[in-house]
Amino acid sequence: MDIFLQQIINGLVQGSVYSMVALGYTMVYGILGLINFAHGEIVMIGAMVALSVIQLLTGAGFPIFFILLISLMLSMIVCMILGYSMERIAYRPLRNAPRLAPLITAIGLSIVLQTLAMMFWGREYHSFPLLFTNDSVHIAGAVITEVQIIIITVALVMMGGLLILVHRTRLGRAMRAVAENPSAAALMGVNSNSVISITFVLGSALAAIAGIMISANYGIVHYLMGALLGLKAFTAAVLGGIGNLRGAMLGGLLLGLIESLGAGYIGDLSGGFLGSHYQDVFAFFVLIAVLIFRPSGLLGERVAERA
Amino acid sequence: MRNALKRFLIIDKRNAPNQKRLAWAAFAVLAIILLALPFAIDGLFGRGWVRVLDFALLYIMLALGLNIVVGYAGLLDLGYVAFFAVGAYCYALLGSPQFGIHLPFWIVLPLGALLACLFGILLGAPTLRLRGDYLAIVTLGFGEIIRIFLNNLNAPINITNGPQGISMIDSIHLGEFSLGRTQEIFGITFPAAHLHYYLFLIFTLLVIFVSLRLQDSRIGRAWAAIREDEIAASAMGINTRNIKLLAFAMGATFGGLAGGLFAGFQGFVSPESFGLTESIMILCMVVLGGMGNVGGVVLGGILLVVIPELTRHLAGTAQQALLGKTVIDPESLRMLMFGLALILIMLWRPAGLWPSSQRRRELIAPAPPSV
Numbered sequence: 001m002d003i004f005l006q007q008i009i010n011g012l013v014q015g016s017v018y019s020m021v022a023l024g025y026t027m028v029y030g031i032l033g034l035i036n037f038a039h040g041e042i043v044m045i046g047a048m049v050a051l052s053v054i055q056l057l058t059g060a061g062f063p064i065f066f067i068l069l070i071s072l073m074l075s076m077i078v079c080m081i082l083g084y085s086m087e088r089i090a091y092r093p094l095r096n097a098p099r100l101a102p103l104i105t106a107i108g109l110s111i112v113l114q115t116l117a118m119m120f121w122g123r124e125y126h127s128f129p130l131l132f133t134n135d136s137v138h139i140a141g142a143v144i145t146e147v148q149i150i151i152i153t154v155a156l157v158m159m160g161g162l163l164i165l166v167h168r169t170r171l172g173r174a175m176r177a178v179a180e181n182p183s184a185a186a187l188m189g190v191n192s193n194s195v196i197s198i199t200f201v202l203g204s205a206l207a208a209i210a211g212i213m214i215s216a217n218y219g220i221v222h223y224l225m226g227a228l229l230g231l232k233a234f235t236a237a238v239l240g241g242i243g244n245l246r247g248a249m250l251g252g253l254l255l256g257l258i259e260s261l262g263a264g265y266i267g268d269l270s271g272g273f274l275g276s277h278y279q280d281v282f283a284f285f286v287l288i289a290v291l292i293f294r295p296s297g298l299l300g301e302r303v304a305e306r307a
Numbered sequence: 308m309r310n311a312l313k314r315f316l317i318i319d320k321r322n323a324p325n326q327k328r329l330a331w332a333a334f335a336v337l338a339i340i341l342l343a344l345p346f347a348i349d350g351l352f353g354r355g356w357v358r359v360l361d362f363a364l365l366y367i368m369l370a371l372g373l374n375i376v377v378g379y380a381g382l383l384d385l386g387y388v389a390f391f392a393v394g395a396y397c398y399a400l401l402g403s404p405q406f407g408i409h410l411p412f413w414i415v416l417p418l419g420a421l422l423a424c425l426f427g428i429l430l431g432a433p434t435l436r437l438r439g440d441y442l443a444i445v446t447l448g449f450g451e452i453i454r455i456f457l458n459n460l461n462a463p464i465n466i467t468n469g470p471q472g473i474s475m476i477d478s479i480h481l482g483e484f485s486l487g488r489t490q491e492i493f494g495i496t497f498p499a500a501h502l503h504y505y506l507f508l509i510f511t512l513l514v515i516f517v518s519l520r521l522q523d524s525r526i527g528r529a530w531a532a533i534r535e536d537e538i539a540a541s542a543m544g545i546n547t548r549n550i551k552l553l554a555f556a557m558g559a560t561f562g563g564l565a566g567g568l569f570a571g572f573q574g575f576v577s578p579e580s581f582g583l584t585e586s587i588m589i590l591c592m593v594v595l596g597g598m599g600n601v602g603g604v605v606l607g608g609i610l611l612v613v614i615p616e617l618t619r620h621l622a623g624t625a626q627q628a629l630l631g632k633t634v635i636d637p638e639s640l641r642m643l644m645f646g647l648a649l650i651l652i653m654l655w656r657p658a659g660l661w662p663s664s665q666r667r668r669e670l671i672a673p674a675p676p677s678v
Contacts, residue, residue, distance in 0.1 A: 035440045093654055098384055101653050103440055104594055107385075107587060108649030115642040215380045227583070231451075241488060281455050284448035289440055 002141030007264040008257065009139075013148045013217060015256020016155035016188040020210035021233030022240070022249075023162060024203030027118075029181045029201050030082050032095075037106030038086060039207060040230015041113035042079050046208030047128070047215040048121050049075035060229055076299075082199055083204025110227070117223040125222045130165035151213045157283065158206060165202075166245060175199060179243070202307035215257040228280065235287040241300020250299060258282055315577060341508060345501040357500040359616050363564050364507035366440035367608035370592035371514045371601065372561025377590065379527060380554035380598035381534030382444040386450025389431060390559040390599070391531055392581035393426050394419035398465065399576045402477040405468060407537020416567040423563020424556045431555035435548060450586055472577025476618040479506065483487045503572050510568065516562055518601050521557075530554055585640070591645050595652055597659025606661050615641040 021043055029034045051281065053071035090105040136145045166172035177185035178192045186192050201270045212230065232255060239250025263279035345357045369391060370376040374383045397419035401410045410418075434445045478485050478499075496506075521527045529550045532540035541547045570576050588611060596607025598637030652659065 035375075048357045090650055090654075097657060099440060100381070101657055103383060103443060105653045107590070108646045108653070111587065111642055111646030112650070115639050128666075151468065192400065210556060214517075228451075231444070238441075238444075252607075274321050278455065278459060281452055286450050287448050288434065288445055291437055291445055295437065295441070 003264065005140055005142035007260045009142055010145050012253060012259035013256070014260060015212050015253035016152050017217070017229075017252075018221045018233050018255050019249045019252025020158060020206050020213070020235040022252045023159070023245060024207050024244060025230075025234050026242055026248040027175075027199050027203050027239070030245075031175065031196055032091070034102050035106070035234065036086075036091075036200075036203070037230070038090075038110040038113060039203065040094070040206040040226035040233065041110045041117070042082055042086075042204050042226070043211040043214070043233075044117060044221075044226030045113065045223065046075045046079045046211030046220050048117055048211075048223070049078045050208075050212045051126055051128055051215065051221050052121075058120045058129060064079060071105060071194065072212060074207065079099055079204040079208035080201045083200040083207075084254075087197055087200040087228050090191060092196075110230075111194075114223060118265075119222060119235070121221075123223065125220050128219050128221050130219065147216050151217060152171070154213065158209060162206070163245060171195075171198065197211040199241075199252040207289075215288065222244035225246055230285040235283045235290075236296055238287060238289050241297025244297065244299050247297055247299035250295065254298075255283060255286060258286060276282060318326060337399065339343075349428050349498075349501070351565045352501060356616075357498075359502045359612060361500060361507055361612075363612040364504065364511045365569055365572070366512050366589065366612050367605050368507075368514050368561060368565040368568075369589050370596070370604045370608040371511075371563075371670075372558045372565065373589050374558075374593050374599065374601070374604045375518065375521070375530075375561070376554050376558035377593050379522065379530040379534070380551055381530075382551060382554065383440070383446075383584075384555075384558065385447035385590065386430075386453070386582045387442050387446070387558070387562060387589055388583075388586040389450040390423040390562030391454040391561075391566040391569070391574075391585070392453055392578075394563030395570040395576045395580070396457065397422050397429070397563070397571035398567040399473040399476050400466075400513060401522050402571070403473050404475055405473050409477055411481070412567070416564065417551075419567035420560045420563040421554060423558040423566065423572065427559025427562075428552060429555045431552045435551045435555065436481045446588075447556065447583070450583060452659055454581055457591050467578075470577070470578060472575060474575045476570050476574045477570070478574065479503070507568060507572075511566065513630070514564075515601055515605070520600070526550065526553065533664075534598075588645060591649060595648055595659060597662040600659070600661055603659050605659035607659070610660075611645075614646070618644070 004162070021039065024039050024042075025036060027130060028034060030149045047190065049070040053074050054067055057067045086109060090109050091102050094102045094105060136143045137149070148246075152200055155221040164172075171287045174185070174190045174195050175186065175198070177190055182192050185195075211226075214225075233252065236251035238251070239255055240247025240249070259282050262282045266278060316404055325651050329451065341655055345360060348356050350361060369387070372390075373384060373387045376382050376387070383502060396411075398415050400406060401408050401415045401418070402412065403409075434442060437445065458468050460467040461471075467473070529540065529545045532543065534548060537547055569580075592607035592611045593604055594603065594607070595611065597603025615637075620641055656662075
């Protein structure tokens with residue numbers, strides 16, 4: 001029982017990170033109908049920048065929350081600039097090009113970002129400093145650490161904030177209008193270019209936070225961490241229904257749960273033939289299964305076919 | 308290829324017999340160059356470069372296989388290397404001490420290609436209903452799944468030998484005649500690299516021939532129709548699912564074929580050779596050269612094998628000479644170049660360096676305003 005509960009907690013923590021990244025995919029997809037393939041790399045850059053800032057400030061004797069705040073701010077700013085320039089350089093010129101073109105530039109971008117990060121921060125695994133005491137709370141035999149509690153709280157706050165932004169503000173209305181019909185939105189006086197830029201910037205800021213969260217949870221940062229994370233987050237977005245914000249949140253949490261429960265029990269289920277190192281396979285099977293049986297996702301009403 | 312050659316030579320159409328003779332002459336020259344190439348390169352640059360040439364041919368085969376999927380049918384496949392892996396591992400498992408099975412290569416090679424074809428159908432059947440970018444992600448996932456399995460299928464039953472890979476794979480041999488060692492034919496000594504070159508050349512020419520014949524066939528036209536407008540194509544009576552599946556299966560078959568040759572040539576396979584990077588590199592060849600144009604894809608394959616090899620040799624020394632230390636290691640430089648090439652080509656020359664005329668029209672013509 002306690003193992004089951006533990007897996008659920010781990011899954012929720014992991015899932016809330018997936019949700020945050022998936023929101024970035026889903027917002028961009030909702031507005032442009034484009035898979036921002038390089039989004040995972042932004043998560044990685046966010047984590048890397050935060051790592052550097054923390055390493056720089058740790059010796060100076062600042063209080064821990066100050067360090068955390070500064071690193072969060074800086075990595076968000078770097079990622080926002082990155083997201084903005086990415087859209088300007090690689091996606092905007094190709095907005096009317098065939099669908100394959102922006103996807104290929106996105107792959108190119110993701111390779112370039114990975115390589116630059118590798119040149120900057122090196123090939124090795126960095127250990128992400130422990131920011132909080134390793135205190136943990138025991139719930140019915142399962143353990144949840146302080147960091148994990150913070151991760152889930154921050155994720156919930158961020159998602160709530162995003163929902164309010166999109167559904168209650170003027171900017172959010174503009175975003176929804178552009179997603180619905182760009183030309184009609186433009187006729188109504190919405191500057192669709194700036195709305196699209198803002199969408200990229202918002203998604204990148206969320207990605208930066210997600211990057212810090214996942215590195216704080218695992219304590220490890222690596223230049224290749226973004227690729228797989230991005231793929232899984234995309235799976236989460238598809239699972240929930242791509243283009244749908246609530247869907248991305250739900251999909252992320254579900255995927256986290258599926259992964260941790262799957263990895264925890266696959267050994268028993270397959271009689272010891274397959275072990276927990278197949279954890280990464282689940283996301284892909286989920287992705288393929290969703291795309292085959294319900295391509296519009298759990299909450300999506302969009303039809304997948306777009307001529 | 309011949310058409311491209313004719314266009315290249317700008318031959319007057321009114322002068323038909325002359326033109327034919329010229330074309331044959333050009334062909335003869337090309338054949339002699341191709342036959343003499345390994346000896347010339349061996350003499351000029353050394354044996355290592357002949358091996359580079361062999362790899363270039365392998366990659367050209369792969370790129371042409373992917374070209375059928377991406378270039379002809381317009382389906383973006385980001386996990387193409389999975390089929391390469393299937394072919395390679397099929398050869399490795401059936402021709403190495405791993406299981407003690409040593410089947411001859413003329414059985415294993417077609418078997419590997421067939422198995423890859425089967426995997427192509429297995430992957431394609433459920434996923435080909437998806438729209439382009441979804442398909443790209445699913446194929447990427449498939450590639451990763453294959454790699455994860457290759458990495459982990461060493462316990463509890465050791466099948467793939469895990470991350471260590473399979474070594475001591477039999478060289479490609481026919482009876483007593485092995486390509487793995489130096490042979491003497493008609494008094495000429497052929498080292499192993501040269502022998503592989505000729506074998507790979509034969510297969511590459513075969514793949515080129517099939518690609519060219521397919522392009523203008525009924526199937527090729529159906530692929531082009533699907534690529535341009537799937538709904539219109541199905542309205543014209545094309546069974547889009549089967550035709551797309553065919554593209555997938557054919558691409559996979561070529562991938563499996565190249566994989567088998569790779570395993571026999573290298574004598575060693577490990578999951579590391581079949582990562583996402585390889586898939587991207589093959590895609591780069593197709594995109595850089597010109598999607599859908601056989602000549603362009605061949606050009607792309609040659610460029611992307613030779614240029615990184617050159618930078619590997621030159622970049623280190625150049626940086627040493629200029630800056631006194633190695634700032635960027637050649638491997639990163641190679642990846643950086645791939646990434647930038649993909650972006651820049653898409654922005655400025657979306658149809659590739661040597662585009663097919665049809666693709667050029669398609670990619671450069673303004674899209675209808677979005678509604």
